[in-house]
Amino acid sequence: MDQSEIDALLAGGAKSPKQPEPSAPAKDPVIAPPAVTVAPHSEPQADGSGHVISELDTVTAVTERESNKVMDQLDQIGQLVNRQQRLVTEIMSNEGAQAPGVQKAILEVMSASKEIQDKVFEAMDLMQFQDITRQKLERILHHLRQIHDYIVDLLGTGLKSDTQRPSISHTIAQTGTTPDENKAHADAVIEAFKTQKKG
Amino acid sequence: MKILIVDDSSTMRRIIINTLSRIGYTDVVEGDNGKSGLERLGQGGVEMIITDWNMPEMDGLEFVKTVRGQNPVIPILMVTTNAAKEDIVEALQAGVNNYVVKPFTPETLKEKIESLLG
Numbered sequence: 398m399d400q401s402e403i404d405a406l407l408a409g410g411a412k413s414p415k416q417p418e419p420s421a422p423a424k425d426p427v428i429a430p431p432a433v434t435v436a437p438h439s440e441p442q443a444d445g446s447g448h449v450i451s452e453l454d455t456v457t458a459v460t461e462r463e464s465n466k467v468m469d470q471l472d473q474i475g476q477l478v479n480r481q482q483r484l485v486t487e488i489m490s491n492e493g494a495q496a497p498g499v500q501k502a503i504l505e506v507m508s509a510s511k512e513i514q515d516k517v518f519e520a521m522d523l524m525q526f527q528d529i530t531r532q533k534l535e536r537i538l539h540h541l542r543q544i545h546d547y548i549v550d551l552l553g554t555g556l557k558s559d560t561q562r563p564s565i566s567h568t569i570a571q572t573g574t575t576p577d578e579n580k581a582h583a584d585a586v587i588e589a590f591k592t593q594k595k596g
Numbered sequence: 597m598k599i600l601i602v603d604d605s606s607t608m609r610r611i612i613i614n615t616l617s618r619i620g621y622t623d624v625v626e627g628d629n630g631k632s633g634l635e636r637l638g639q640g641g642v643e644m645i646i647t648d649w650n651m652p653e654m655d656g657l658e659f660v661k662t663v664r665g666q667n668p669v670i671p672i673l674m675v676t677t678n679a680a681k682e683d684i685v686e687a688l689q690a691g692v693n694n695y696v697v698k699p700f701t702p703e704t705l706k707e708k709i710e711s712l713l714g
Contacts (some may be wrong), residue, residue: 525699552708579697
């Protein structure tokens with residue numbers, strides 16, 4: 398397997414360059430199947446597609462953008478609930494709303510609003526999964542790049558992957574999506590460190 | 597109190613900003629890596645730093661070391677996915693005052709901030 402075949406494999410879906418050429422040129426160049434082209438080296442395609450690393454980069458960028466849209470929606474829900482609470486508070490002070498039954502109903506509405514607000518905050522906090530997933534993908538990208546660069550070294554052809562990447566976690570595989578699952582462990586390490594420093 | 601948040605994930609910065617506003621801290625400035633964090637810090641007024649570890653250009657550990665070279669007292673809280681014991685110790689040795697592993701609850705962030713400011 399030479400470098401162009403490796404790049405084709407990494408490009409995901411591109412055909413092998415060793416496929417036989419058609420014996421005769423297509424009669425109609427307009428409807429002729431596109432010529433099989435393979436990226437000559439490891440750089441991402443100009444349109445960001447066709448390369449597994451740049452495609453994974455695109456995935457992380459898109460999920461971050463879409464996560465921000467979800468956050469926008471949650472922000473708006475939070476603002477609407479705030480507005481609702483203000484309106485209900487105003488109604489409460491009206492003379493016509495002083496009947497015990499009405500007051501009880503208003504308090505129930507207020508309590509439900511508070512619950513919605515809490516759920517909105519909880520949903521926002523759960524969006525941390527996006528960053529954790531992104532970092533897990535970074536870890537996978539790191540391994541792919543190592544394999545790619547190793548093969549480039551081995552064959553002495555092609556270009557190594559670019560180096561401007563975020564630093565990556567060494568232990569991301571153990572990082573889950575349950576909030577505070579590592580809190581006790583981290584606090585214990587901090588405590589031990591401080592005790593050792595004092596001693 | 598002005599708090600500097602340094603994280604390359606805009607989603608994570610929003611989550612932290614949101615949590616801070618719920619516990620009464622609304623004066624926030626942001627950086628998306630260590631370099632931009634240092635720039636924001638250089639503009640003055642920052643009284644506390646919350647930083648991620650894994651970032652492009654300048655990671656959180658290098659950022660913390662640089663900050664500590666200039667300012668040995670500003671409280672620094674590291675919020676990261678790095679959960680290994682050696683990572684936590686390395687961050688503490690670099691100069692962070694406290695450490696939170698993602699994902700966190702707002703209560704944890706509040707507890708850590710209050711312990712740093714207390």
